[in-house]
Amino acid sequence: MTKKDIIVLQDLLLSNAQAAAAIRAELEGRGILAVNLMSSPGAGKTTLLERIADRLRGRLKIAVIEGDIETERDAERIRAKGVPAWQITTGGACHLEAKMVGKILPLVPPDTAILFIENVGNLVCPASYDLGERLRLVLLSTPEGDDKPKKYPKAFTTAQALVLTKADLLSVLPFDVAKVKAEALDLNPRLEIFITSAVTGEGLDDLLAYLGRAGEEVRRRA
Amino acid sequence: MTKKDIIVLQDLLLSNAQAAAAIRAELEGRGILAVNLMSSPGAGKTTLLERIADRLRGRLKIAVIEGDIETERDAERIRAKGVPAWQITTGGACHLEAKMVGKILPLVPPDTAILFIENVGNLVCPASYDLGERLRLVLLSTPEGDDKPKKYPKAFTTAQALVLTKADLLSVLPFDVAKVKAEALDLNPRLEIFITSAVTGEGLDDLLAYLGRAGEEVRRRA
Numbered sequence: 001m002t003k004k005d006i007i008v009l010q011d012l013l014l015s016n017a018q019a020a021a022a023i024r025a026e027l028e029g030r031g032i033l034a035v036n037l038m039s040s041p042g043a044g045k046t047t048l049l050e051r052i053a054d055r056l057r058g059r060l061k062i063a064v065i066e067g068d069i070e071t072e073r074d075a076e077r078i079r080a081k082g083v084p085a086w087q088i089t090t091g092g093a094c095h096l097e098a099k100m101v102g103k104i105l106p107l108v109p110p111d112t113a114i115l116f117i118e119n120v121g122n123l124v125c126p127a128s129y130d131l132g133e134r135l136r137l138v139l140l141s142t143p144e145g146d147d148k149p150k151k152y153p154k155a156f157t158t159a160q161a162l163v164l165t166k167a168d169l170l171s172v173l174p175f176d177v178a179k180v181k182a183e184a185l186d187l188n189p190r191l192e193i194f195i196t197s198a199v200t201g202e203g204l205d206d207l208l209a210y211l212g213r214a215g216e217e218v219r220r221r222a
Numbered sequence: 223m224t225k226k227d228i229i230v231l232q233d234l235l236l237s238n239a240q241a242a243a244a245i246r247a248e249l250e251g252r253g254i255l256a257v258n259l260m261s262s263p264g265a266g267k268t269t270l271l272e273r274i275a276d277r278l279r280g281r282l283k284i285a286v287i288e289g290d291i292e293t294e295r296d297a298e299r300i301r302a303k304g305v306p307a308w309q310i311t312t313g314g315a316c317h318l319e320a321k322m323v324g325k326i327l328p329l330v331p332p333d334t335a336i337l338f339i340e341n342v343g344n345l346v347c348p349a350s351y352d353l354g355e356r357l358r359l360v361l362l363s364t365p366e367g368d369d370k371p372k373k374y375p376k377a378f379t380t381a382q383a384l385v386l387t388k389a390d391l392l393s394v395l396p397f398d399v400a401k402v403k404a405e406a407l408d409l410n411p412r413l414e415i416f417i418t419s420a421v422t423g424e425g426l427d428d429l430l431a432y433l434g435r436a437g438e439e440v441r442r443r444a
């Protein structure tokens with residue numbers, strides 16, 4: 001990168017940080033927990049949200065912002081669960097930015113407890129963009145392999161929680177859970193780690209309890 | 223993006239295209255087939271290269287440029303197969319650029335038949351950067367799901383071949399091969415498609431025959 005490119009990038013990130021701070025202030029003022037989900041394509045972000053929608057139905061209101069390069073597919077899957085969902089198609093951009101999220105905020109129902117923001121499937125770029133979330137979850141699916149945290153460190157150092165997905169495939173894959181845990185904690189000692197499967201339901205109650213506690217804290221402070 | 227950002231991006235891409243053209247001219251003049259591998263993290267790029275190294279040993283010389291955000295892990299795996307490999311760590315950047323590849327060219331042995339360039343694990347950004355390759359392979363692993371081509375179209379529209387990986391997991395996954403093929407061909411009717419497994423060896427002979435033909439054509443024209 002040239003000096004000019006670096007200055008433009010710094011401008012972009014500064015402007016994003018300002019927009020993100022405004023979003024965080026608004027959402028927390030309204031008592032809404034915002035959760036940014038990041039992962040590679042196909043790690044299971046939308047499927048996890050479908051399972052969460054099923055388990056929270058009638059207990060807690062959620063809403064979902066879906067980020068994708070193209071298609072409304074993910075928002076349609078979430079709406080089919082009776083959950084409000086808005087699709088942002090970036091048209092090529094590899095991550096969501098705070099301003100895109102800001103445009104959706106007026107549409108989020110006042111009684112929403114948790115606003116999930118599913119980022120573009122990309123384990124690299126989304127990690128650099130604060131979207132005004134309180135919690136950042138990085139998902140890693142077992143088929144991706146147990147060497148990923150140190151190869152893609154920023155997603156793991158900036159997240160509050162790591163959700164290992166597709167644990168039901170552990171019996172047929174060479175994936176060392178203890179190795180991934182150790183590597184992720186070496187990068188980020190405060191990381192919470194959940195081992196989950198959307199097929200068997202493993203780990204989902206623990207993850208929901210964690211999100212529930214974070215949501216209560218936001219509402220208490222609002 | 224502002225107008226200023228767009229101009230900087232256009233400058234970057236133009237400068238990349240010029241570097242890529244020079245690389246292509248040099249490699250094809252030397253009779254070397256360059257193959258750019260793109261995929262999500264963990265789709266199996268390095269494992270595919272390990273299998274190719276095993277099968278081509280004693281028949282055809284290959285060399286590998288490894289692109290990653292951090293770590294030398296992938297280059298170490300390739301070197302363990304007796305194949306020359308150079309690791310480019312981008313330190314945060316989400317894709318390789320032609321200039322990074324250009325710096326390695328003087329190190330590539332003259333008797334190399336195929337130079338593989340394994341891009342950073344990312345199904346989005348690498349698709350915008352020509353590295354001077356003759357063939358671009360996009361890998362999609364079965365656990366990523368059969369809805370990916372239209373959600374991440376550029377990787378599929380700019381590739382010459384799609385390599386479906388981890389076909390050995392088809393029996394335990396909800397993945398519709400016919401659907402993916404139809405969707406990928408709808409985006410790119412000339413795409414060659416290979417269904418492969420690094421575990422069972424399925425499809426690897428066909429893929430190697432395809433690469434062999436492309437390599438012969440480069441050598442004939444050199």
